[in-house]
Amino acid sequence: xxxxxxxxxxxxxxxxxxxxxxxxxxxxxxxxxxxxxxxxxxxxxxxxxxxxxxxxxxxxxxxxxxxxxxxxxxxxxxxxxxxxxxxxxxxxxxxxxxxxxxxxxxxxxxxxxxxxxxxxxxxxxxxxxxxxxxxxxxxxxxxxxxxxxxxxxxxxxxxxxxxxxxxxxxxxxxxxxxxxxxxxxxxxxxxxxxxxxxxxxxxxxxxxxxxxxxxxxxxxxxxxxxxxxxxxxxxxxxxxxxxxxxxxxxxxxxxxxxxxxxxxxxxxxxxxxxxxxxxxxxxxxxxxxxxxxxxxxxxxxxxxxxxx
Numbered sequence: 001x002x003x004x005x006x007x008x009x010x011x012x013x014x015x016x017x018x019x020x021x022x023x024x025x026x027x028x029x030x031x032x033x034x035x036x037x038x039x040x041x042x043x044x045x046x047x048x049x050x051x052x053x054x055x056x057x058x059x060x061x062x063x064x065x066x067x068x069x070x071x072x073x074x075x076x077x078x079x080x081x082x083x084x085x086x087x088x089x090x091x092x093x094x095x096x097x098x099x100x101x102x103x104x105x106x107x108x109x110x111x112x113x114x115x116x117x118x119x120x121x122x123x124x125x126x127x128x129x130x131x132x133x134x135x136x137x138x139x140x141x142x143x144x145x146x147x148x149x150x151x152x153x154x155x156x157x158x159x160x161x162x163x164x165x166x167x168x169x170x171x172x173x174x175x176x177x178x179x180x181x182x183x184x185x186x187x188x189x190x191x192x193x194x195x196x197x198x199x200x201x202x203x204x205x206x207x208x209x210x211x212x213x214x215x216x217x218x219x220x221x222x223x224x225x226x227x228x229x230x231x232x233x234x235x236x237x238x239x240x241x242x243x244x245x246x247x248x249x250x251x252x253x254x255x256x257x258x259x260x261x262x263x264x265x266x267x268x269x270x271x272x273x274x275x276x277x278x279x280x281x282x283x284x285x286x287x288x289x290x291x292x293x294x295x296x297x298x299x300x301x302x303x304x305x306x307x308x
Contacts (some may be wrong), residue, residue, distance in 0.1 A: 006051075007035030013045045014070050017102060018206060018227050019062035020048060027202060028060045029203050036088070038081055043079050045069040047099075055096040056089055063233070063271075064103040064297065069116055078117040086121060090304050099123070101130040106231060107266060118300050122303045127277050127299040130284065132270040132292030136261050142253045146289035152247040153254060156212070159220065161248060163255030165287035166209045171197045174221050176211065181238035187275065189236070199223075210256050212239075212248040220248035224256055232260050233269040253290055272297060 009022050018024055025048055033050040045065045049056035057063030069078065089097055099118070104111040120123075126150055138144050142153060166174075175196045179189040191199075198209050205226070217270035222237035239249050253270075259270045270292045273283040 001038045001081065002034055004035045004037070006035050006048050007031060007186075008035045010037050010046050010305075012033060012046060012068075014044070014068070014069070015228055016068055017064075017106075018046060018225065019059050020046075020065055023203070024062070025060070027198075030060045032089070033037075033060075036081075036085060036091075037296075038077070040077075042072040043074075043077055044072055045073060045218045047085070047178075049088040049097070051094075054094060054103045054218065055098055055294040056094050057098045059100060061077075063096060064100045064102040066099050069110070071110075074237075075113060075114070075116065078113055079120060082117050082121045086302060086304075089302075093306075094251075094304055096304065097123075098126075098300075101297065103133065103269065103295045103297045105131065105133045105269075105293070106227075108295075115298065118302075123300040123302045123304065125298055128299045129272040129277060129297040129299075130274045130279065130296050131171075131272050131297045132284075132287035133295065134257060134268040134291050135293070136257070136265050138291065139258045141291075144291040145250070146291075149247075149250050154252040155248050156248055159214065159246060161212050161246070162253055163210060163212045163251050165259075166211045166218070167223075169200070169209050169211075170218075171200070173218065174211075177218065177221055177240060178236050178238040180241070182236075184241060185257070186216070191236075207214055208259075210252060210259070212252050212255070214243070219243040219246075220252045222252050222256060224259065227269065230264070231269060232256065232265050232267070236273055236286055237271075250290070 007025050030050040030052060035048050036046060038045045045067060047058055049058050050060040101114055142150055175193045181190045208224040210222050210224055211218045220239040223235040225233040225235045227233045237249060257268050270287050273280050273287050
């Protein structure tokens with residue numbers, strides 16, 4: 001197993017999740033840490049771990065990080081990789097290793113392998129989030145959503161609202177819309193305006209701004225993050241308080257689902273409906289009504305035995 005600085009390029013034969021790529025890593029505010037890479041025959045594994053205080057964490061400012069590996073990786077190799085990771089952390093006098101994995105729905109087989117390997121090594125689950133997604137194989141959006149959402153969608157369309165990708169966004173307005181919506185719902189926006197702009201300007205091919213408009217007024221918005229070529233993640237969805245009676249978020253999700261369907265995606269990730277493991281019943285109901293299917297998103301922690 002090779003050990004290199006966190007922002008080291010790696011060469012693997014599978015597509016990495018966006019939040020584990022070098023491009024994403026280099027734009028973060030933590031640049032100290034390590035990358036571990038293992039290659040043998042057709043087997044390839046890697047993880048980027050950022051050093052925060054005296055812990056190794058994965059990810060850095062992202063929904064998830066964790067290990068990635070080729071489909072040929074067997075359980076024995078994965079066990080050995082995690083064991084060596086712990087040994088390196090112990091040698092470096094690290095206090096804890098903290099890892100947040102992607103939702104199970106991204107690859108249930110690999111998710112099960114990672115869960116087993118981490119638990120076998122002594123990691124403990126510190127957080128379980130409820131994540132919802134839609135498989136892009138169900139035909140037209142209006143055919144599988146709940147009757148109540150069909151009525152709301154019809155209401156939006158009859159009012160003349162439309163959903164599209166905004167090519168020249170007013171970042172100040174969009175950031176304010178998202179901030180106001182999140183405060184209203186009890187989730188303050190931690191991303192400042194400067195970082196919000198940089199997200200789009202640095203990676204225009206990764207971050208798409210979907211908006212719903214009433215004529216020229218933006219009444220709902222959501223960021224489509226291309227997590228991988230087959231997965232689109234709905235990040236920071238928000239709506240205008242004056243249009244609550246219309247529920248334009250339904251039309252927004254239709255637009256994002258249609259984009260996935262037209263673009264050959266397999267998964268439209270609606271995101272979590274919990275915060276720090278605490279259920280948001282209203283959000284759970286809404287995502288279920290959109291046809292969202294439940295999967296879990298786990299975070300793990302391993303405390304280093306300082307006596308070793």
